[in-house]
Amino acid sequence: MNALSITGLRKTYGSVAAVDGIDLEIPQGCVFGLLGPNGAGKSTTFKCVLGLIHASAGRVLFAGAPLEPGAFERIAYVPERSVLYDWMSVREHIEYMQTNFVGFDPKRARELLEQLGVGDERKKVRALSKGMRTATAVALAFARRIDLLLLDEPTSGLDPVNQRTVLNLMINEAAQGTTVVFSSHQIGQVERAAERIAVMQRGRLVLEGVVDDLKAGRKIVAGILPTDDFSINGFANDARIGRLERNGRILRAYVTEQPEDIAENMNALGAQGLRVVDLSLEDIFLDAVSPKVATASIVEGV
Amino acid sequence: MPVIFTVDPRSGIPIYLQIIEQVKRSVALGLLASGEQLPTVKQLALDLTVNPNTVARAYRDLEHDGVIETASGRGSFVRANGSADAASIAAGRDVARGEIDGAVRTAKSLGLARAAVTELFESSLDRWLPEAP
Structure with a gap:
């Protein structure tokens, strides 16, 4: 059974289709890279998949079942723009996650924050640089016990060392059977970490396949x-x-x-x-x- | 693990083929000895920062080609079947065959006739693999 199964997904705003009929099957344990020019509809697709915006049409199944509130316990999503609270400290975010998610491991979160160079957890989020906010959001997501990770531009604003760290975190998760779907403009990263890719353009898929098979053919x-x-x-x-x-x-x-x-x-x-x-x-x-x-x-x- | 593999993910050559090639070369050269353990799929994926399924695919093909064998739960090992050299000879032959094939294709596409290619091969053999006097 596929970890994520998308059929006929559409999202229209008036007469404009931001997502224009997407079909995707993502196997369990796969690292899947979503590529596309700006405005191709990648972020809208992520949000529709998670029900954060209401799709105009289509069906999304998680391990064969439609999305229900309990499923969020096993799914992590890091959006393109950080959803951290400016007025809260990093420590307060750790505590918040611990309260809200059963599978959250605060020790692991602290390890990851340390590894990504977010040293002082007393710092308010507003005092963090853009890259450090991304790093914090990523660390909090990877500290959860999950089946599916959706990462919208997880490396944007990160320095090359942290970019590599995040790629290795994704690879490590996938090696344990977690399914990882991520978008990126950095093709070099997708080329390394992703087994399969899809390319979106103007709301549609224009190319899909296993990276190595695409290169071979x-x-x-x-x-x-x-x-x-x-x-x-x-x-x-x-x-x-x-x-x-x-x-x-x-x-x-x-x-x-x-x-x-x-x-x-x-x-x-x-x-x-x-x-x-x-x-x-x-x-x-x-x-x-x-x-x-x-x-x-x-x-x-x- | 004495052998360090490297891959170039930006190359148009599929990553799993790059891994296969390097393992075969290492086996042929004895850098990986008969019976020696390879890194686990996860370890090599993390070392190279490439997808674990890509590494697993390379290992499956290497197993199919008789270069390595995988004992479930114990990892992958360079195959030790009868003669210690069998795996290394087979691996070396695979790598060399690919290169010779490419060289002949290039020669042909440059308009060389069979006789001319044979002549080039013989001079190359005389230079690198002279017959013992």
Whole structure:
């Protein structure tokens, strides 16, 4: 059974759809990275999933069951903007968490706060820097015994050392079976910590999959054709090729799966100087969110 | 744990394949001896700051390829089957095969004929693996 199952999730504000029909299945123990440009609908999705804002349509299941108040005992959520109380000290937050959550471990919270460099727990939250607020919110969340962690930009404002610490906390939780869903603009972090990713754009999912499988499948296969007017009929219609660019004798195929096969086909076609170019997650992300060049115009003259 | 693995997560090469390659190289070179224990999935995930399922996937494939064996509850070990060298020879062959395959493909795509590639291979063999006089 999946830890989180989202079907047809929508949130509209007037005629604008902030979340426009999202389907996602997140297995238990998975670290799932949600990527997308600003305004793509990532934060709205988090809030809809948790019922913090009312979804216009769709269904969300936690380990197979709809959300009920008791479920929050096993779910932790760190929103994009800190929800700590300015007028309370860090210690008061620890006490507050201890009162409100059965599985909260104050000793663990203090260890994590120490590790993240939030030294003095007598400090009021208003006296903390933005990064230290994030660190405090993250430490409080990770000090709970939970099944599901939802982190909206958990590393924003953190220095590189603390960013790494937070990634390792996520990895540690996942190794114990906790499901972690996080959003980030830092693709390098997602590339490390996440097993699966989804890319959102304008409220929709434009790409989803296991990071390593996306990298294994998505390559640029480039070659040089024998002549300028060489026919590549048939090759152009291969479903495994997302986009084909041709400039005279130079042929570039943006392959989405089985790049080795495509390279072999291009080889059989008589292409020379064959290269299979690896794509980083950043390349794959940018390709997913950038406006597609019309394939027809590129293939013209084929 | 004497062997330090490193991965480049920004590379377009899947992380689990990078781990497999490095374990095979370490076994082939004897850095990981026959019967030696590998770090646990969790430990290696934390050491490299990569996803535990990614490390687990690499270990599963390594087990499938006969390089390591996993005893449930005890961890993963470099396979010690009969000859102590069997695992290291197999691992070395896997790594070398991948590189030779790539080299031949490059040569072919640069327009070299079979005879020319054979000639290059022979000169390379003469240089690095000369036959004993």
